[in-house]
Amino acid sequence: MTSLWPRIEPLLAQVTKPARYIGGELGASQPVHAPGRVAWLLLYPDTYEIGLPNQGLQILYEILNERPDAVAERAYAPWTDMEAAMRSASVPLFSLESSLSAGEFDVLAFNLSAELTYTNVLNMVDLAGVPVRGADRDASHPLVVAGGHCAFNPEPLADFVDAFVLGDGEEAVGDLTEVIGSWRATGGERHDLLRALASVPGCYVPSCYEPTYAHGRLTGVTPRVSGVPERVEKRTIADLGEWPYPKQQLVPLIEVVHDRLNVEVFRGCTRGCRFCQAGMITRPVRERPAAQVDQMVRDGLDRTGYDEVTLTSLSSADFSGIGDVVSSVINDPECSGQVSVSLPSLRVDAFTVGLAAEIQKVRRTGLTFAPEGGTWRMRQVINKLISEEDLYAAVDAAFSQGWRRVKLYFLIGLPTETDDDVLGITRLAGACAEIGRRYHHNVTVTASVGGFVPKAHTPFQWFGQNTMEELRRKVGLLKEAARGTRGLTLRWHDPEATAVEGLVSRGDRRMGAVIEHVWRQGGTFQEWSEHFDLALWRSGLEAAGLDFADGVYRHRDQHEVLAWDHVSAGLHRDFLWQDFQEALAEHGLEDCRWTPCYDCGACTGLGVEHMVASAVPPAGGSQGTGQDLATGGAVPVRFLETAGVKTGSSGTRVS
Amino acid sequence: MRIRARYTKVGRVRWTSHRDVARMWERGLRRGRVPVSYTAGFTPRPQLSFGLALPTGCESIAEYLDIALDEPLSPADLAREVGPMLPGGVDVVAAGVLELGTNSLQEDVSSCLWEIHVPGVDLEDLDAAIERVLVADSLPITRERKGRDVVDDLRPSVLALSSAGSDVDGALLLAELGTRPRGVRPSELAQAMGVELGLARRTCQWIERDGSRWEPLMVDPAGTAVMWERAS
Numbered sequence: 001m002t003s004l005w006p007r008i009e010p011l012l013a014q015v016t017k018p019a020r021y022i023g024g025e026l027g028a029s030q031p032v033h034a035p036g037r038v039a040w041l042l043l044y045p046d047t048y049e050i051g052l053p054n055q056g057l058q059i060l061y062e063i064l065n066e067r068p069d070a071v072a073e074r075a076y077a078p079w080t081d082m083e084a085a086m087r088s089a090s091v092p093l094f095s096l097e098s099s100l101s102a103g104e105f106d107v108l109a110f111n112l113s114a115e116l117t118y119t120n121v122l123n124m125v126d127l128a129g130v131p132v133r134g135a136d137r138d139a140s141h142p143l144v145v146a147g148g149h150c151a152f153n154p155e156p157l158a159d160f161v162d163a164f165v166l167g168d169g170e171e172a173v174g175d176l177t178e179v180i181g182s183w184r185a186t187g188g189e190r191h192d193l194l195r196a197l198a199s200v201p202g203c204y205v206p207s208c209y210e211p212t213y214a215h216g217r218l219t220g221v222t223p224r225v226s227g228v229p230e231r232v233e234k235r236t237i238a239d240l241g242e243w244p245y246p247k248q249q250l251v252p253l254i255e256v257v258h259d260r261l262n263v264e265v266f267r268g269c270t271r272g273c274r275f276c277q278a279g280m281i282t283r284p285v286r287e288r289p290a291a292q293v294d295q296m297v298r299d300g301l302d303r304t305g306y307d308e309v310t311l312t313s314l315s316s317a318d319f320s321g322i323g324d325v326v327s328s329v330i331n332d333p334e335c336s337g338q339v340s341v342s343l344p345s346l347r348v349d350a351f352t353v354g355l356a357a358e359i360q361k362v363r364r365t366g367l368t369f370a371p372e373g374g375t376w377r378m379r380q381v382i383n384k385l386i387s388e389e390d391l392y393a394a395v396d397a398a399f400s401q402g403w404r405r406v407k408l409y410f411l412i413g414l415p416t417e418t419d420d421d422v423l424g425i426t427r428l429a430g431a432c433a434e435i436g437r438r439y440h441h442n443v444t445v446t447a448s449v450g451g452f453v454p455k456a457h458t459p460f461q462w463f464g465q466n467t468m469e470e471l472r473r474k475v476g477l478l479k480e481a482a483r484g485t486r487g488l489t490l491r492w493h494d495p496e497a498t499a500v501e502g503l504v505s506r507g508d509r510r511m512g513a514v515i516e517h518v519w520r521q522g523g524t525f526q527e528w529s530e531h532f533d534l535a536l537w538r539s540g541l542e543a544a545g546l547d548f549a550d551g552v553y554r555h556r557d558q559h560e561v562l563a564w565d566h567v568s569a570g571l572h573r574d575f576l577w578q579d580f581q582e583a584l585a586e587h588g589l590e591d592c593r594w595t596p597c598y599d600c601g602a603c604t605g606l607g608v609e610h611m612v613a614s615a616v617p618p619a620g621g622s623q624g625t626g627q628d629l630a631t632g633g634a635v636p637v638r639f640l641e642t643a644g645v646k647t648g649s650s651g652t653r654v655s
Numbered sequence: 656m657r658i659r660a661r662y663t664k665v666g667r668v669r670w671t672s673h674r675d676v677a678r679m680w681e682r683g684l685r686r687g688r689v690p691v692s693y694t695a696g697f698t699p700r701p702q703l704s705f706g707l708a709l710p711t712g713c714e715s716i717a718e719y720l721d722i723a724l725d726e727p728l729s730p731a732d733l734a735r736e737v738g739p740m741l742p743g744g745v746d747v748v749a750a751g752v753l754e755l756g757t758n759s760l761q762e763d764v765s766s767c768l769w770e771i772h773v774p775g776v777d778l779e780d781l782d783a784a785i786e787r788v789l790v791a792d793s794l795p796i797t798r799e800r801k802g803r804d805v806v807d808d809l810r811p812s813v814l815a816l817s818s819a820g821s822d823v824d825g826a827l828l829l830a831e832l833g834t835r836p837r838g839v840r841p842s843e844l845a846q847a848m849g850v851e852l853g854l855a856r857r858t859c860q861w862i863e864r865d866g867s868r869w870e871p872l873m874v875d876p877a878g879t880a881v882m883w884e885r886a887s
Contacts, residue, residue: 013712013852018670024742253671253679253742305682305740338685338699 001033004091005099011085019254020048021082023074023096026251026304029061031071031097038177038184040064040072041095041105041142045112045120046527048076052250053258055312056148057111059245060169070177073097073105077120078127080525086127093127102128106180108142109173110161112150115504116497116527119519121146122160132516134162134207139190143180143197147172151204152234152281153456153564155221156504156511158206163197166204166567167234167281168267170243175200198228202235204567211509216550218508221566233568238608240267240286244296251304260308260342261300265293265325269314270593270610273372274383274583275411277455279314280576281569283602285593285610290321297329301339308340316343318593320614326358344368367398370409374424380588381416383579388428395432399439406432406445412474413452413466413498415583422474425449426481426488433487446489449478451498455505456564457571459579464555465502471495496534500526502552503537508563511551514540572601657753658722658730659760660737661872665714665856666744673708679742680720687736692723706760706860706871707767710840715857717767719760719871721753751872760871765863766814766833771841772853774825778818781826784848785816796847809847812839825853831861 012018033039042061044051051057057074064072073095078086086092093102102108108128110121122132130141137144146157147165154164165172179200183193191207198205210224223230237243249261266287269279288296297309309329313319326341341358371391373379379386398406410425429447436443451471454460466474475492482490504511517540518526518533525531541548556562558577565573575598582589592598593610603609664676671679681701684691693699702723709715722733730750738747773781788794794810812833819827828850832839841855862869 012670018712019672019675022667022670024667026742251682253668254675255678302686305684305686307681307685338693 001098001100001104003099004094004101007089007091008094008099011082011089011091014085015081016079017048017254020076020079021096022253024253025052027246027248028074028097028250029065029072031065031073033071033098033100036181037069037071038107038181039105040070040107040109040173040177041102042072042074043102043108043110043121043124044074044076045110045117045124046077046114046525047079048252049254049256051076051111052252052256053262054111054113055246055262055264056169058250059243060109060173062245062248063170063243064173064177067174067177069181070173073100075102075124077117077124077525080531083123083127083524092129093124103130103142105142106184107176108144110144110146110148112146112148112157114527115150115156115501116532118157118504118515119523119526121157122516122519123524125160126519132519133159135159137162137190139188139193141190143193145176149278149281150505152277152567152569153505153507154204154206154567155211155509155563156507156515158209158509159512159516162194162205162207164204164206164567165235166202166232167569168237169235170237170245172200172202172235176203195225195227198225202233204232206509209566213510218561218563220561221509221563231566231568233606234281234570236284236570236606236608237267238286239611240264240288241292244288244292247296247299249300249304251306258310259306260310261297261304261306262310262312263293263296263300264288264313265311265316265319265322266313268610269318270591271315271318272383272579272589272591274381274459274579275372275414275452275455276314277458280458280571282314283570283600284606284608285612286608287320287611287613290319290325290613293319293321293325294328297325298332298334301329307338308342310342310344312344320612323358330358367403367405368407368409369394371428372409372411373414373421374410374426374428375421377586378414378417378421378424380586381583382411382414383583383588385588385590388431391428392431392435395445396435399436399443404436404440404443406436406443408432408445408447410447410449411452412449412478413471415460415463415580416586417466419474419477422477423481426478426485426490429482429488430485433485436487443487444489445487446491447478447482449475449490449492451493451495453498453502453505456562457569457576459576459583461506461562461576462556462558462560462580464553465499467549467553468495468499471498494529494532497527497529497532499548499552500532500534500537503541503548506563507551510544510546513544514546516540517543568605570600570602570605572599572605575600656724656727657757658724658728658733658750659753659757659872660720660722660730660734660747661749662718662720662741663714663716663746663748664709664718664744665716668742668744669712669714672711673705676709676718676745677703677705679745680737683737683740684722686740687738689722689733689736690724690726690728692725704759704761707764707834707838709857710842710855713841713855713857716748717857717859717870719860721760749872760860763862763864764834764860764871766831766861767838767857768859768861769828769830769832769841769844769855770819770858771828771830771845771855772822772825773828773845773850774853775851776826778821778826781818781821781828781850784850785818785828788813788816788848794847796843798843807843809839809843813844 042057061072064070075095125132131137143162145163146161147169151164179196194205197203198208208225208228209221211221212219268282268285270285329341372384373382429445433445454463472495482488518536521536523533523536593612692702704721706719734747734750793808795806797804797806815831817829819829842852845852
């Protein structure tokens, strides 16, 4: 194992942002490779700035490096200029810590967070000097594994990835290390390793499964060998408190996205927003003990020198100890008024004047709310049960505490959406701007509008995505409406990229040929607008004999085989279908963390439970019920006839 | 009170930008619990003032910054607190208290000394190139600025130029480059001389005043700027 650094450094003068390739972060490990250690290279298939902050990768990096039988290094996708320089100098993909060739590692482990990065996965495997297709690899090649949210539909990458890990990786990486280590010690064939991996819980080995098709449709993905599960269940850690990672969050030398301390306050979410894949596949809710959060914040700030901390989760204002944690950091004399706290994914019903007042004491970071739907009807369909009054109260709280800019996230192209729902977005955002003008002369409300992409393991997984023409038309409606609205700025995502994301996210194994085609035509960095190329995807589909409209725009049938049916996030398919029907009937469903169980399957099937310290929603607000649950939370929502919330028939308690 | 610190930027960290170095210092000072003054207002910022930007990819053993403090602290203590908190290659080598009314580094520094490795030339060729520059009346280079090509004459900014021996794969160029009206980069000098640019290292910054030259940490000959030398 030799360092490639002398060959890498001369390339750096030729490329933009050369510090992407030097490592040297605070918290980076100094790996010691040894024959008894399984060498992992953890890869993120996007630029350093996007990939470095990824908490999942950092958690596994630490856990592996703490093990005596493993060592882990990192690599990110080289930007196109660096890739060209590397290829022309015959420099392979290398690790940041030791500058080792990626091909020398035992495992190449990818984090999959976005479908449009898939061509970068192939590119990085190729840059490592490893055959891109699993079938072409032998025992001398590294094992290619992948995890992360996108692994919940593994099929589009099934030809390229040897094994997928579903769900929480904290325990699974240890299991994989042991299996790989003992396989290596006995010197078996590659298929022996793949078979052994297929019996690790949460590990899906696609080469052990055979897809079948009829009339151009997938009819099943079934075991091709005996002894592997028909349906692979995800891994779930029961207690987040046992995994206080990352302890040594990486502090990069250059600016990256989310460049601040991140402390995960809970994992999982049961708000039940029907469009949200993250909320569905990470159940149940597991809170970190508040004292541990406090400790991690303090230690982290001390260690890193960051002046901003984000309390991360899918809905941080729902954390039981949120008020205490925020005010203890902000008012801590040690932080001497210089450390600010930010909360991502703020639910408007939980954002109170009190929280606003605390947060703004140091500096006002951007404030973003996500009503997602423009009308109450739409929000009932998607189960984002926040009332207009909630939103206006939250925005009022923000403006009254000195904010002048507020950002609102919305989706268009949702099931049952009418033009009136779409125009509700500008009405709502315009009304927010008007509230702001009561406090300030100049305010900006930005409405950021994304096209909805149905995702696997959600109630909307059967829904036919809006066509790009339809999304463009809806954006046009919004542009027209926004033109006359003072203080309102509109931003929208490219409907073409939205369509391709939809194509890949619900694709079956045949999508692999399309991804390979796009990569071979030079289509890397597809999530970057300057590189995204719809024509490549269209020609790839044509070459594979697949139809764009059939893959993206078609509503799936209730009993149709879905490409991800053989992997499980713990959710019953019946529950998802039922919830889809509730959505179409405009029925909302309240949060099962504080109210009855709907038997989605996550807790019962996985043998775990919600770990929530507070018996009622902590930050107050109506929590979508029209009532103040902070005081009246004992009353089950479905009895509140006047609340204006229709609850679904599945809202009956399962004891 | 204000303290001026001299530090290095050598090794891999040379590939980071001037802005990156500023953020390393901000975080390092916080980690070292140095009582840095913050600006008032809604977005408090630490009051740090950096000198001339060092081009990304260049090394330096003569970088400076001024740090405003809320509480008195000896330069030696400041260096001790912050030193271990900075990335490898960024070492504090000296620090001193600034007299009230000392000009900023940006205002004061008038020239920089550079040690530039020129790969692929022998000493004779380099000396010939140096001679051509020294006898020339002008040294035009074209650079792009705001999308337009601009021609600059570097000659007035080339204050001194000499060679300093050869090594296995090239020769060493010594250059003193002026900072006004703008700092000339080693890459621009190499371009104008028609030679390749290897590793460039800033070795000294000069302040020209009343016909004499000072280094930024010796602004007051009476000795209020106490030099602190690293123990190691």
